[in-house]
Amino acid sequence: NPASKCGFTTQYKGLEKLWLDYKDKGLVVLGFPCNQFGKQEPGDEGAISGFCELNYGVSFPLFKKIDVNGAQAHPLFVQLKQQAPGLLGTERIKWNFTKFLIGRNGALVKRFAPLTKPEELTGEIEALLR
Numbered sequence: 430n431p432a433s434k435c436g437f438t439t440q441y442k443g444l445e446k447l448w449l450d451y452k453d454k455g456l457v458v459l460g461f462p463c464n465q466f467g468k469q470e471p472g473d474e475g476a477i478s479g480f481c482e483l484n485y486g487v488s489f490p491l492f493k494k495i496d497v498n499g500a501q502a503h504p505l506f507v508q509l510k511q512q513a514p515g516l517l518g519t520e521r522i523k524w525n526f527t528k529f530l531i532g533r534n535g536a537l538v539k540r541f542a543p544l545t546k547p548e549e550l551t552g553e554i555e556a557l558l559r
Contacts, residue, residue, distance in 0.1 A: 430463040430497045430506075432470035432525040433480045440526050441485035443547030447554065448489040454558045455533065458489040461506070463497050466525050470494060497522045513540035532557055 431441060441460075448458040462477050464470040472480065474493050481487035495503040497510075498521050509529050510520040528541040530553060538557065541550065 430495075430522060430525055430527055431460050431481075431491075432462060432464070432466065433472065433477060434469040435466070435525040437524075437526040437543050439485075440547055441481055441487055445485055445487050445489060447547050447550065451554055451558060452489075456554060456558065460487070460489060460491040461497070461503065462491065462494045463525065464494055465496055465498055469525060497527075509537060509540070512537040515540060515542070530554070530557070 432438065444458050447456065462470045478491050481491060497506040510522065513529065514520050515523060524543045526543040528545065530538040530550060532538050539553065
């Protein structure tokens, strides 16, 4: 759940690198922008994709802005949060750039906190792509 006005926004660069390094081996990086945390994603789809492309060279798919928590949470995130609770077992996503790693079979492998940099996922991604 990325956002363009967040202290973690530079993670777009790392996510793009993962995408470029591993897409030919089967990795898909998907971005679902969210404005639920500090209103840090105020733009519409065009503004978000333009910002990401211009500032971070993002070429992986970005979807339209969604909610990840609450009554209007996107069903994908409802499912992901149930399968991989966060810190202390809470399902709630705490902040922008929470990441989920999903295997080729569609099964959730792991949830990563916003502080986890994309490059820290490399070992687990490589293991899944073998």
